[in-house]
Amino acid sequence: MSTNTLFDKVWDQHAVRVLPSGQTQLFIGLHLIHEVTSPQAFAMLRDRKLTVPFPERTVATVDHIVPTENQARPYADGLAEEMMVAIERNCREFGIRLFQPGSGKQGVVHIIAPEQGLTQPGMTVACGDSHTATHGAFGAIAFGIGTSQVRDVLASQTLAMARLKVRKIQIDGTLKSGVYAKDLILHVLRKLTAKGGVGYAYEFNGTCIAALSMEERMTICNMAIEGGARCGYVNPDEITFAYLKGREHAPTGQAWDAAVAWWGSMASGADATYDDIQRFTAEDIEPTVTWGISPDHGVGVKESIPAKETFAKDEWPLIDEAYQYMDLAPGQPIAGVAIDVAFIGSCTNGRISDLREAAKVITAHGGKVNARVKAFIVPGSEAVKVAAEAEGLDRIFTAHGFEWRNAGCSMCLAMNPDKLQGRQISASSSNRNFKGRQGSSTGRTLLMSPAMVAIAALEGKVADVREVLAKAAKKGTTT
Amino acid sequence: MSRILSVSGRGVALRGNDIDTDRIIPARFLRCVTFDGLGEHAFEDDRKQLSAQGKLHAFDDARFVGGEILVVGSNFGCGSSREHAPQAIQKWGIKAIVGVSFSEIFFGNTVAMGLPCLRLPQADTDALLAAIEADPRISVTVDIEHLEVRWNGGKKAPAAMPEGPRKQFVTGQWDATGELLDGAGQVRAMARKLPYVANFVAKPA
Numbered sequence: 300m301s302t303n304t305l306f307d308k309v310w311d312q313h314a315v316r317v318l319p320s321g322q323t324q325l326f327i328g329l330h331l332i333h334e335v336t337s338p339q340a341f342a343m344l345r346d347r348k349l350t351v352p353f354p355e356r357t358v359a360t361v362d363h364i365v366p367t368e369n370q371a372r373p374y375a376d377g378l379a380e381e382m383m384v385a386i387e388r389n390c391r392e393f394g395i396r397l398f399q400p401g402s403g404k405q406g407v408v409h410i411i412a413p414e415q416g417l418t419q420p421g422m423t424v425a426c427g428d429s430h431t432a433t434h435g436a437f438g439a440i441a442f443g444i445g446t447s448q449v450r451d452v453l454a455s456q457t458l459a460m461a462r463l464k465v466r467k468i469q470i471d472g473t474l475k476s477g478v479y480a481k482d483l484i485l486h487v488l489r490k491l492t493a494k495g496g497v498g499y500a501y502e503f504n505g506t507c508i509a510a511l512s513m514e515e516r517m518t519i520c521n522m523a524i525e526g527g528a529r530c531g532y533v534n535p536d537e538i539t540f541a542y543l544k545g546r547e548h549a550p551t552g553q554a555w556d557a558a559v560a561w562w563g564s565m566a567s568g569a570d571a572t573y574d575d576i577q578r579f580t581a582e583d584i585e586p587t588v589t590w591g592i593s594p595d596h597g598v599g600v601k602e603s604i605p606a607k608e609t610f611a612k613d614e615w616p617l618i619d620e621a622y623q624y625m626d627l628a629p630g631q632p633i634a635g636v637a638i639d640v641a642f643i644g645s646c647t648n649g650r651i652s653d654l655r656e657a658a659k660v661i662t663a664h665g666g667k668v669n670a671r672v673k674a675f676i677v678p679g680s681e682a683v684k685v686a687a688e689a690e691g692l693d694r695i696f697t698a699h700g701f702e703w704r705n706a707g708c709s710m711c712l713a714m715n716p717d718k719l720q721g722r723q724i725s726a727s728s729s730n731r732n733f734k735g736r737q738g739s740s741t742g743r744t745l746l747m748s749p750a751m752v753a754i755a756a757l758e759g760k761v762a763d764v765r766e767v768l769a770k771a772a773k774k775g776t777t778t
Numbered sequence: 779m780s781r782i783l784s785v786s787g788r789g790v791a792l793r794g795n796d797i798d799t800d801r802i803i804p805a806r807f808l809r810c811v812t813f814d815g816l817g818e819h820a821f822e823d824d825r826k827q828l829s830a831q832g833k834l835h836a837f838d839d840a841r842f843v844g845g846e847i848l849v850v851g852s853n854f855g856c857g858s859s860r861e862h863a864p865q866a867i868q869k870w871g872i873k874a875i876v877g878v879s880f881s882e883i884f885f886g887n888t889v890a891m892g893l894p895c896l897r898l899p900q901a902d903t904d905a906l907l908a909a910i911e912a913d914p915r916i917s918v919t920v921d922i923e924h925l926e927v928r929w930n931g932g933k934k935a936p937a938a939m940p941e942g943p944r945k946q947f948v949t950g951q952w953d954a955t956g957e958l959l960d961g962a963g964q965v966r967a968m969a970r971k972l973p974y975v976a977n978f979v980a981k982p983a
């Protein structure tokens with residue numbers, strides 16, 4: 300059993316009591332809700348005549364079904380409109396804050412909570428969405444939950460849970476130019492597999508992680524769930540505190556000093572022990588692209604699609620299914636695979652630094668979106684959109700042939716009008732390459748960093764962003 | 779709430795590892811405000827694609843009609859936290875799931891819904907899948923109380939489920955809301971004690 304890790308400290312501070320089942324009743328400090336997984340929870344509250352005792356600890360927004368083009372109400376999709384009406388009514392009736400489109404605070408739930416300073420170190424966070432793991436970047440313990448558990452948090456501000464094991468993922472060194480946080484997590488998933496983390500909380504640690512920005516840490520924790528881990532986190536440090544300082548819901552004055560002291564005390568101790576430790580070297584990581592139908596099906600951009608013999612034997616049926624579904628063969632280089640659609644956005648990579656990197660490599664490349672490719676960029680929140688436009692990023696995107704949209708989850712899971720058609724293949728900065736994930740039951744997804752998506756859009760195929768950066772550096776067009 | 783000690787019925791053999799919740803219920807069916815009607819859409823895209831290839835998905839296989847025990851591979855239910863996935867399976871008529879392993883969010887959802895999921899070693903899962911495929915009429919018993927799966931009048935295998943959820947099923951406390959509300963006083967006390975709730979709230983709503 301782990302001892303004195305951040306996970307252990309947060310767990311112990313939030314453990315209300317041991318339930319008769321032996322599980323822990325865990326206090327949830329921040330509960331986030333959205334329109335897709337909450338309506339049935341509110342219906343259950345009404346059925347059982349339950350109230351919400353801590354309405355100020357729940358925050359709502361709308362993201363999954365929000366159109367990114369025409370946002371005029373009522374929405375063209377009647378089912379989407381019905382879900383919007385439901386969350387508006389539910390939040391009104393139970394006294395919960397709702398950040399609507401047009402408020403300046405709407406966006407993907409895992410982007411708006413950090414940018415408003417709602418997510419803080421040492422907290423427990425829950426949300427009816429698996430990518431809640433994102434909030435772990437702040438040193439919070441953040442759980443994705445289902446709708447019945449959303450009901451439980453609304454009704455009691457607690458969850459019944461069993462303690463997790465803790466695996467330290469130590470990543471030392473420095474990422475090379477053209478290699479991003481997304482590549483790092485795709486690399487870790489490839490090595491530890493999609494189910495290797497079942498039963499664990501992942502602590503991302505090491506000199507590489509310590510040097511990353513909060514937005515990069517969010518990208519990494521976001522995809523801990525794709526490795527089977529229940530949550531992922533990074534210990535809070537000066538970078539965390541600097542990010543939070545001055546944000547709307549961050550404490551101020553004396554309260555700030557008290558907060559920083561407590562936040563710092565929650566980090567894993569030097570004497571912490573772990574159930575498992577895995578080590579990686581940042582310099583070993585290449586720009587990584589997925590070729591298959593599970594997020595752990597990644598390869599370096601210079602590699603070829605692997606033979607199934609390189610996987611555990613019980614994975615072979617899935618690997619065969621992946622070759623067939625993707626229409627890619629073992630031995631085929633991943634570079635050069637033609638794409639139809641390019642999507643930059645999502646809770647994984649829809650933040651301002653992602654858009655800056657994309658704009659930088661687009662400028663370095665200098666070309667326009669390939670004529671066969673539909674490319675669009677969806678900011679993760681209204682605040683990201685405003686910031687990007689203030690920096691002129693939107694004009695770079697549109698000048699090079701990218702569409703510039705409004706905030707939402709968009710084609711990460713395609714519950715809004717943004718969808719692949721037929722067997723289209725997308726280069727996507729999102730988190731899942733599951734069969735049918737992007738809105739077409741036969742559509743195909745290649746996951747990669749936003750910079751790699753941008754280059755794929757311009758080239759019309761998977762290409763190595765490092766070559767674009769090197770060429771530009773030679774010409775002296777970038778610094 | 780009812781105690782769930784054991785579930786018996788015919789089996790449905792669904793082979794494959796890493797079957798994610800997008801495959802169990804595609805996102806377009808999440809555009810709803812109730813879980814009603816999800817059952818008929820369970821595995822819809824997988825079923826259509828197999829059908830187009832002249833193959834049969836387990837949920838379309840006439841031999842498995844009326845089956846109540848779903849047998850699966852490893853990491854079943856990975857991906858999205860959507861409770862719509864186990865809801866669709868339950869509404870389709872499944873009363874218990876047995877497999878090599880389950881994704882944790884999926885498993886948590888099934889506990890809250892009263893749908894027991896038991897783990898079996900790989901070799902036993904393979905034997906059970908083969909037995910159901912050979913004769914779908916055999917009865918399968920999922921014994922939550924004694925953590926055992928029995929089939930074909932005599933075959934049995936030790937099963938696993940974390941002790942907390944097992945107790946919740948056998949004592950009828952799988953819907954945790956009531957128990958959690960019993961601790962309301964202690965929850966309020968904790969809220970007063972936690973520094974970020976008590977001391978450094980920047981802006982109360």
